[in-house]
Structure formats: C-alpha cells, structure tokens
Amino acid sequence: MIDLTELAAQALAVADQVEGPVRTEAVRSLLNVVGTTIGAAATAETDIVAAGMRRTGAPGQVPVPGRADTFDPPSAALITGFAAHLDDFDDTHLATVVHPGAATLGAALGASWLHDRTGEELLRAFAVGIELQLRVAVAMSPSHYDAGWHITGTVGPIGAAMAAAMLMGLDAEATGRAIGVASSMTIGHREGFGTMNKPLHPGKAAANGLVAATVAAHGLTASPTALDGPRGYFRVLAPELDVAKLVDGWGQRWELLDNTYKPYPCGIVSHPAIEAAEALHQAVGGREVERVEVRCHPLVVELTGNPDPADGLAARFSTVHGVACGVLDGPVTLGSYDDAHVRSAPVIAMRAKVQLQPDPEVARAAVAVTATLADGSTETCAVQNARGSLEVPLTDDQLDNKVLALVERTLPGREKEIVETARTVAAAPSAQGWFRALADTAARTDQEGTPA
Incomplete structure (x- = not known):
C-alpha cells in the first residue's frame, strides 16, 4: 500500500x-x-x-x-x-x-x-x-x-x-x-x-x-x-x-x-497534420485544391475527428479544420480558431475537401498530407515529429515569441515585461508581488482611480 x-x-x-x-x-x-x-x-x-x-x-x-x-x-x-x-x-x-x-x-x-x-x-x-x-x-x-x-x-x-x-x-x-x-x-x-x-x-x-x-x-x-x-x-x-x-x-x-509546449492552440494529435498542411500551402502556391487526404494514426480520428466544428472550441478538436486552415491560410494561429473564422465560407469549403484516412501503420507522431489539385497533379508533405514534440521542442526564442503574442492579445505593450517577469521568477522576493506583476494593473488603476 x-x-x-x-x-x-x-x-x-x-x-x-x-x-x-x-x-x-x-x-x-x-x-x-x-x-x-x-x-x-x-x-x-x-x-x-x-x-x-x-x-x-x-x-x-x-x-x-x-x-x-x-x-x-x-x-x-x-x-x-x-x-x-x-x-x-x-x-x-x-x-x-x-x-x-x-x-x-x-x-x-x-x-x-x-x-x-x-x-x-x-x-x-x-x-x-x-x-x-x-x-x-x-x-x-x-x-x-x-x-x-x-x-x-x-x-x-x-x-x-x-x-x-x-x-x-x-x-x-x-x-x-x-x-x-x-x-x-x-x-x-x-x-x-x-x-x-x-x-x-x-x-x-x-x-x-x-x-x-x-x-x-x-x-x-x-x-x-x-x-x-x-x-x-x-x-x-x-x-x-x-x-x-x-x-x-x-x-x-x-x-x-x-x-x-504547443505551437498550435488545439489538440496535440492534430499538430503533425497542421504542420504538414502549412508546408502544403507553400507547395500549392495558390493553385486550386480539389481534395486533401490526411493519412494519420487512428488516434487522430478518435480524439480530433470532428469534420465540421460549429465554433472555435469545437474546432480545437478538429484536425480537418486545422488542416483546412493550414492549406488555405498558411500559418495556423489563435485567429484560426476564432468563431468567425471557423464559420467563414472559405474555411467551410476547404474543410469539405479534407478527408482523414486512419492507418494503424502510421506512427502516432507522423502524418502524410496529400493535396490533389484541379489539374490532377498532387503535392504531398509528410511530418515525422512535429514542432513542439520531445524530438523537436520549441526553442527558448520560439517559446518567448509564443508568449509575447499571447500577452499582446490581452495586455498590449507589456509583452516583454511579462516574459521577463516570468523568466526571472526565482529572483522575486515575494510570490504575491510576482503574481501582482502579471495582473492588468493599468485597467485596475482606471477602475479604482488609484494605482494597483
């Protein structure tokens, strides 16, 4: 016991x-x-x-x-x-x-x-x-x-x-x-x-x-x-x-x-397919795409198989959506999961072209994404280990840039300050003071009339 x-x-x-x-x-x-x-x-x-x-x-x-x-x-x-x-x-x-x-x-x-x-x-x-x-x-x-x-x-x-x-x-x-x-x-x-x-x-x-x-x-x-x-x-x-x-x-x-640490704001089993889709965006180069086939591990379908998500929260569990955004837009970001983007006509149309093909022979961390173009030609991009995995971890610069973008969303102008505060936590004399430094002190000043 x-x-x-x-x-x-x-x-x-x-x-x-x-x-x-x-x-x-x-x-x-x-x-x-x-x-x-x-x-x-x-x-x-x-x-x-x-x-x-x-x-x-x-x-x-x-x-x-x-x-x-x-x-x-x-x-x-x-x-x-x-x-x-x-x-x-x-x-x-x-x-x-x-x-x-x-x-x-x-x-x-x-x-x-x-x-x-x-x-x-x-x-x-x-x-x-x-x-x-x-x-x-x-x-x-x-x-x-x-x-x-x-x-x-x-x-x-x-x-x-x-x-x-x-x-x-x-x-x-x-x-x-x-x-x-x-x-x-x-x-x-x-x-x-x-x-x-x-x-x-x-x-x-x-x-x-x-x-x-x-x-x-x-x-x-x-x-x-x-x-x-x-x-x-x-x-x-x-x-x-x-x-x-x-x-x-x-x-x-x-x-x-x-x-x-994730490079994409969605279920992690989608990440290899999204990375491959981003690469396909470059390979396709604006040509018309007729269909996209995603050869993946069956777990991808089990966990993130939603083919037509209704909103941003549901889209985070849709590999089809992530791939559609990657092929259509290139970089997949937080904006890719905004409700308006999820419901936009171009994204809906591209999602309809994406098919998941589960294959138990495919490694859990691997994927192959193939786009068939209007002229009948194909482009394929494969990923063995996606960015953010143990094999290809985010670098410190990549992690910092991720956090900078997240902070900008809520506390614009304080991005570098917040990253520095987080990275130097061990030097903080007070945990309370450290947490206060992460809060929206400017808005609190506006609300209360005195500095927070």
Whole structure:
C-alpha cells in the first residue's frame, strides 16, 4: 500500500533538486502557462466563469494574471486554471496527455495569498506539484484516459494540493493528508471536449487542490489508503496500474523533463497534420485544391475527428479544420480558431475537401498530407515529429515569441515585461508581488482611480 506521508516526504525532498535541466524546464513550463493564462484572461468565456465565482465566492484581494479584478483564493485559483487551458494552448506531457501547468499555477496563486513565499519557493513548489501529478498520471496510463476520463482534471487536484501544501509550509504528514483529500476531489470526463466545460476541469482541480491543502493544514484527515485502497483513487479510476512509476526514482527520474509546449492552440494529435498542411500551402502556391487526404494514426480520428466544428472550441478538436486552415491560410494561429473564422465560407469549403484516412501503420507522431489539385497533379508533405514534440521542442526564442503574442492579445505593450517577469521568477522576493506583476494593473488603476 502507498504510505501517503512517505510519498509526500519523497516529493518534498526533491524540492532542493530543482536545478540544472529540471530548473530550466520548470521555468519554461511556468512561462508557457503564464502566457496561456494571460492570453485567455479577458475572453468572454473567462468572463463567464469570473462572473459565476463573484456570485458564489467571497470578496478577496487575489489577482488573476491578465485581469484587473480580484477574488478570494479558491475563486482566483479556479479562474486561473480555466483561462490557462481555455485555448488548448498550454503544456502537454505527451505520454499521458496531461496539461499539468494550469491547475498547479492556479493553486500556487491561491496559496501565495494564504502564506507569501519567495519566487524561488514558488518555482520549486510549481515544479514538484507538476512532478507529482505527472507521476500519478504515468502510473495509471493509458487505461485511465482510455476509459473516458479527462486526466488533466483527475490528476490535477493532487499536483495542485502538493504545490499549495509546499507554499503553506506543511510537513510530510499534513501534505500526505492533503494528497489524500485531493484524491477524492477529482473531476472530468472527455465528453466535455470541445466545450467550455473542458477548461473548467483544470480550473476546478486548482481550486480543489488548494482547498485540500488548506483543510489539511487545519487538521482534516483522509483515509491512509486513499490512493490505492480497495475503493480508493487508483482502483476506481484505473483498470490497469503500475504503482512503481509513482513511488520509485524520485530525484533520479523527472517526468517534468518530458513536458512540452504547443505551437498550435488545439489538440496535440492534430499538430503533425497542421504542420504538414502549412508546408502544403507553400507547395500549392495558390493553385486550386480539389481534395486533401490526411493519412494519420487512428488516434487522430478518435480524439480530433470532428469534420465540421460549429465554433472555435469545437474546432480545437478538429484536425480537418486545422488542416483546412493550414492549406488555405498558411500559418495556423489563435485567429484560426476564432468563431468567425471557423464559420467563414472559405474555411467551410476547404474543410469539405479534407478527408482523414486512419492507418494503424502510421506512427502516432507522423502524418502524410496529400493535396490533389484541379489539374490532377498532387503535392504531398509528410511530418515525422512535429514542432513542439520531445524530438523537436520549441526553442527558448520560439517559446518567448509564443508568449509575447499571447500577452499582446490581452495586455498590449507589456509583452516583454511579462516574459521577463516570468523568466526571472526565482529572483522575486515575494510570490504575491510576482503574481501582482502579471495582473492588468493599468485597467485596475482606471477602475479604482488609484494605482494597483
């Protein structure tokens, strides 16, 4: 059986090892999720969630990155996690398809208002929170995801609780109880993909993890066998399980090092096809396209097979849409998933020409896209490993440029400042101050009449 106190002690012990490549990837993960949070902070969808939390939450002083309003800690955590995942542009652990940054950042934000820490402590808590949730995910993959669970929502509360517990200064025993409590607060099924409900999963995971750590700090208990008891977390959620992947090798193996960052704001299995479609745009050179065939792994059809999405959220789970935009427009950007673009006549017409051809002989990360032109000639572009994969990771410059574009969407004029703030988190004397620097301080000044 898994001893929760021992598991927590293992996780706490590696906080001092967030150095070298692990530290580099922790900063990159943090920068990426700060960008996706700010990029979606002022959207209509995030406003809906913020309005709901104002009705149900208490007044508070916690800012959300990219926003001017403030909230109580759990509400701020939830809104942050929601915004971070809304555009499906956040980080991805490819082996499990977990997006670990959103819930961890949200919980860390809320916890920082309960007990302020330094930026260095914030970075280490963020890294360890991600590592724990990824290890939980690896232990029950792929059976858990295959059963229909949205793994980001189900492992997120555990990583969020870990990060919050560290920032609140809990010892191993209390942190173990927080993990146990969080394991009973998991949510999310895949039926919500392509709707506003999907990003609510990491949002609620952030809030639940924060609450789990907070009540554990005040003495709330949980079953000592909450994770792997006969009716515990793993037995209920995972038909197949490898506990060793959770408990073994702390400090020697870091799942965080396998975190990746998306170049396109959509389901990651679409990325190879989109990259190939962008190349086809150049090869076709404006000639009339009659049809486009996408030879891909069957998982592409299973996860992103929607042929005619109704809006931008649904389009993020449509490889057909991404390919159509790539062939038609060239670069596929956030604008490719605006509702108006998704519903535009040229895009609809091009989508009708795209056909997915699943082939189990095609590698999961590979694709071949062939355009047949009006004159009967063909152009084919193939991709073996797309940009943003472990094999072809985004460079620091590419990641910075991604975040610059995301920040420009919400806080124009502050792009370079935000990137620098995120990259230098370890030098921040106060986590609260660091989070305040990510908020929409100019708008808050306009609203309140005094500087934020």
